[in-house]
Amino acid sequence: MIKVITLSITALLSFSSVAASPNDINYYVIAKQAAPFQIENKADQHSGIVTDIVKKVFEGSQYAINYHSYPFNRMISILEGGGQANWITYGSPSWGGVQAKNLSEEPIYTVKHVLLSSKKNEFTFNNMKDIENKIVVLLHGFDYPQLTPFIQSGKVEELRVKDYQAAFRIVKKLQGDAAFVEMDSRIKYNLSELNLDREQYKTQSFNKIIPDYPIYLAFDPNMDKSIQTFINERLKNMKSSGELDQIINNYI
Known part of the structure; x- marks a missing residue:
């Protein structure tokens, strides 16, 4: 009996070593919350700015991409626990945590x-005084430390919504009294996806409050150095050839 169990364990370990190929790239996707950076449809097909960049990086190489899709908090928990070997997603130094450790x-x-408001009863944003006593619409799960003092002091009222459709509806209904704070790229993408008329909305830069910042591909801290070198070289070539800009322009 002991011999049978030993053989079974040995077989499982052998299978695991075969399954975990050193050429496997485990790409982590935020489910249903990251468009246009990561998009998945019902057919389990993946696209989006980051996804298309990752696909292009490994196109024609010896590496195979394995997709792992999870809600944001679950994905972070998995990556903090180590994730699958040689994982990749996207991140930024300003985000901290596992998405900032190895970029x-x-x-x-x-x-x-940007600050999105209605063009009816429009206002001009120069600083936070211009939106005092107005409603700031934010998506659930997205927190901005730069806005927190104004919300806590009561200078602006916070209203959380579950999706972009709700945010756009509130901004349109509360003309001049509400504004939606969000990434410019996500606003453009979702206005287009929902077939809404951009001319009914006014978009203003919000970088005086939330400064612009870069995002990068984020790697497993223990990723094989040769893979990291390969990715970095491909990204440099894609940037110089204009391929990065072409991918971005497909979505925004």
């Missing part, structure tokens, strides 16, 4: 936040 040498995109 690509080249940034892949610059994040810009």
Whole structure:
């Protein structure tokens, strides 16, 4: 009996070593919350700015991409626990945590936040005084430390919504009294996806409050150095050839 169990364990270990190929790249996707950076449809097909960049990086190489899709908090928990070997996702130094520990040498995109309001009863934003006593619409799960003091002091009222459709509806309904804070790229993408008329909305830079910042590919801290070198070289070539910009322009 002991021999049978020993053989079974040995067989399992042997199988695991075969399954975990050193050429496997485990790409982690935030489910349903990261468009246009990561997009998945019902057919389990993946696209988006970051996803298309990752696909292009490994195109024609010996590496195979394995996709792992989870809600954001679950994904972070998995990656903090180690994740699958040689994992990759995206991140930024400003985010901290596991998405900031080991980043690509080249940034892949610059994040810009904007203030979206209705064009009816429009207002001009120069500083936070311009939106005092107004409603700031935010998505659930997205927190901005730069806004917290104004919300806590009562200078602006916070309203959380579950999705972009709700945010756009509130901004349109509360003309001049509400504004949506979000990434410019996500606003453009979701207005297009929902077939809404951009001319009904006013977009203003919010970088005086939330400064622009770069995002990068984020790597497993223990990723094989040869793989990291390969990725960084491919990103440099993609940047110089204009391929990075072409991918970004497909979505925004």
